[in-house]
Amino acid sequence: MSEARDEPELSAAEELALARLALDSGDLTHAADHVAGALLRSPTLPEAHETLARLAAAAGPGALDLFPLGPHAFVGAVVARAHLLAAAGHPADGLDLLAAATAHAPQADWAGVPWVTAPELAARLDPDRVARLLMQICAAVADPVPRAGRGPLRPYLTLARHVTAAHPAHGLLLGAASALARRLGEVALAVTWAARGVRAEPSKLGEVWLGYAYRSAGRLREALAALGRAVEHDPDDLAVYADIAGTLADHGRLDEALDWIDRALDRDPTFDCAVHTAHRLRWQRDGDVAHLVALADFSRDHPDDSHEHGDLAECCRGRPWLGQVTPAGGAMVDALRGLLATGGTAFAAVRLDGWEPPSAMRTVTAAVPGLRVEVADVAGPDPREPRRASTYRLWRYDGATAAPALPAPSAAAADRIRQLAHPAWPHPPAAYDSAVVLATLELGDLLGLLVHPPDAPGTSLGRVLAGQDPSLWVRCVQVWACLGLLHHRTDEPWADSTRRRVLLELVWGVEDWTTEAALFALVTAAWVDPAVRPEVASVVAERLADVAAVSRERPVPIAVSLAHLALAAPALDPATTALARRLIVEAATSARRPGWLGGLRRRLAALFRRH
Structure with a gap:
């Protein structure tokens, strides 16, 4: 998506004034462009949504064509199209577009509108699709989200409350909702939802979500038990081994953590998460820089890891010469x-x-x-x-x-x-x-x-x-x-x-x-x-x-x-x-x-x- 247009940057009020002038003259294309600009500046502004409704009424069946999608779609146009889809009876498609906008710019309140948080919406949505949407949002934000950035994401949590109430035994939905709740600091709710999901549909992913929720709640024994059950579901998912090791290490249990990492490396000596975690934990244990050098070598020789890792930077942060200049003495x-x-x-x-x-x-x-x-x-x-x-x-x-x-x-x-x-x-x-x-x-x-x-x-x-x-x-x-x-x-x-x-x-x-x-x-x-x-x-x-x-x-x-x-x-x-x-x-x-x-x-x- 893009947040830039050829026109100079205007305020939401200025965009709406130009949109109304274009509407009055019958220039629907320019009206749509300015409505999209207003939604970019102020996604929840009532006047912007009123002008969008006027535009839709004037355009009739062709309203969606005024906000086309493409490889570099303007994010304001994507959001406008989402609201039009919801008004036309396709709220799931609209939610997909709002989630895409949130993934692009999580700090904007794209979903803070009444139709997203309406309780009656839940009955019209497929729980599988909502679960995927929540997972998409979780993948795009920090874990946890800083307190100051949680507001724009809370409409999705309200949506999750309504949909889980409508589908109280849907394991995937409950687990994904737990993941979002945990990121937004609702740890008790995250534990409740993840536990319900595992009881309804036992699975590896459900146990992982439950383990994370317990870990955020400070319930270490239960977190490790849940992650251990995840391994039993799928002994070949070595990422869970690394999660267990990281959890143990965070609580000072380095020997146990390294045992889990060694188990993972026995299965696949090149598995990136296990290799990164192993070197980080060994550095924590003895402070030998050889572990960090080996990690740097591995990262250089394996540029196509499954995802970006921060272990090396975490170990070097604040360390003399590894991560910073030492202050001068004398x-x-x-x-x-x-x-x-x-x-x-x-x-x-x-x-x-x-x-x-x-x-x-x-x-x-x-x-x-x-x-x-x-x-x-x-x-x-x-x-x-x-x-x-x-x-x-x-x-x-x-x-x-x-x-x-x-x-x-x-x-x-x-x-x-x-x-x-x-x-x-x-x-x-x-x-x-x-x-x-x-x-x-x-x-x-x-x-x-x-x-x-x-x-x-x-x-x-x-x-x-x-x-x-x-x-x-x-x-x-x-x-x-x-x-x-x-x-x-x-x-x-x-x-x-x-x-x-x-x-x-x-x-x-x-x-x-x-x-x-x-x-x-x-x-x-x-x-x-x-x-x-x-x-x-x-x-x-x-x-x-x-x-x-x-x-x-x-x-x-x-x-x-x-x-x-x-x-x-x-x-x-x-x-x-x-x-x-x-x-x-x-x-x-x-x-x-x-x-x-x-x-x-x-x-x-x-x-x-x-x-």
């Missing part, structure tokens, strides 16, 4: 966040106990113009020097001031990254796919973005980042620029490619946020291309070992973030995994040490000297 950005949170005044100077990443220093000095930075002598190795020889020098130092060593990117590149950069993504392969829009940027632009991040966009997200944590926006730009590097000259074989060489040099460059961004890009490459996993795992292991060694001499602000990155890397060796976990635990232990928070506050308070 005294400079901590102090800046505190300053912005309290609305404090500007500072004149800052004295640091050690070098902060150049990106951090640039971010803070940009937010606090005129700030002078002093750095005490600290133990080596010097974080301003690359850890290995590098062709691409991003930063230069003038005393304690870090400055970009590369020219600014083009305005077009800045605009493109501003539209794309975001602190979260569904999972690494999705981030990789999104970054393809940067494929046409020149290498100089991509590198320039790392040290010349554009201002945050004027969106609500951009305003929040600029006002509360400018460092997060800078990190977003750097992460997406490095993801863009993965798409640079993809015609070059990986081993000898520019993209690989540049990212490796950035990983071993100066101790900076760009180190994290480049390493994340390599980790993402390993997620999407199994062939590069051994090399990337080796790079991650070497870089983390280097960080651990340096940490014994002086603080490394990016250490914990790199540890989280390591845990997101495919095919990492056990020793490096253990090292990453140790670095994270040690940092968390230091943060929890008694007196630590007060000491941090004192250090931050003393960090800046006021004017």
Whole structure:
């Protein structure tokens, strides 16, 4: 269906005024078009239905022809045709069209009209057809529907009440009605209807509906019993096994859940629902990223799954580097966040106990113009020097001031990254796919973005980042620029490619946020291309070992973030995994040490000297 027409958008009142003028002049085609437009704007407006009735009377037997159906039918015309069919004695056909409109736009009150909710309609409808209609609506809406979106669907629930009263022993109808009631928050009614349906006509589908209703009601034992009976009806329906496993897992019974998944996989190792559920549950059990990588591989190799799955995104959501940028660490950005949170005044100077990443220093000095930075002598190795020889020098130092060593990117590149950069993504392969829009940027632009991040966009997200944590926006730009590097000259074989060489040099460059961004890009490459996993795992292991060694001499602000990155890397060796976990635990232990928070506050308070 379509919601667009060639005419400019008008209000319902304006559409009706034009419809009446067209009617008065005998131009029924244009009158019908404007009536359809009015119904689109206000589906339950009485004046629109009165004008539709006038139009039908004027058109006579040809009224339906004024609202033709087709592959791209205008939704307002579909709804108008539905009402004409009902008025002509064909309410079931009209309901089918209203349900199609609801599936197209569930937020509109297409069915909120008297004829749909009239009690006497039930006797004129075939219960099988109503059951299919209710299932069509359920398939088009969320489960459950958010409270704010339930109003337009309630006429269908009223219809279900009337038809189930007229056909109290129709199993399919009762089950479908239960499914709709459950989605609309009528859980007790959903249980009643599903239980009646199973008693009237025992079936696998009826038990599934009953199991879902019990589950929504919090009656776990009865839900599992009903789903178990569904398996007895059809042992080959492996989707029910996955439902049982998911239900058990939601209540913390992972071992039992995995037993059910293993039973399903024994029957069909490639059944998509079971595979997705299995990897998700195993990840929940032990946190090993190998399960998520295997799930990503399965999704890539099986693009024609029976339906879309959200297991991988669910597991990665909110996880460091799996689903989002980690916030920057270090005294400079901590102090800046505190300053912005309290609305404090500007500072004149800052004295640091050690070098902060150049990106951090640039971010803070940009937010606090005129700030002078002093750095005490600290133990080596010097974080301003690359850890290995590098062709691409991003930063230069003038005393304690870090400055970009590369020219600014083009305005077009800045605009493109501003539209794309975001602190979260569904999972690494999705981030990789999104970054393809940067494929046409020149290498100089991509590198320039790392040290010349554009201002945050004027969106609500951009305003929040600029006002509360400018460092997060800078990190977003750097992460997406490095993801863009993965798409640079993809015609070059990986081993000898520019993209690989540049990212490796950035990983071993100066101790900076760009180190994290480049390493994340390599980790993402390993997620999407199994062939590069051994090399990337080796790079991650070497870089983390280097960080651990340096940490014994002086603080490394990016250490914990790199540890989280390591845990997101495919095919990492056990020793490096253990090292990453140790670095994270040690940092968390230091943060929890008694007196630590007060000491941090004192250090931050003393960090800046006021004017």
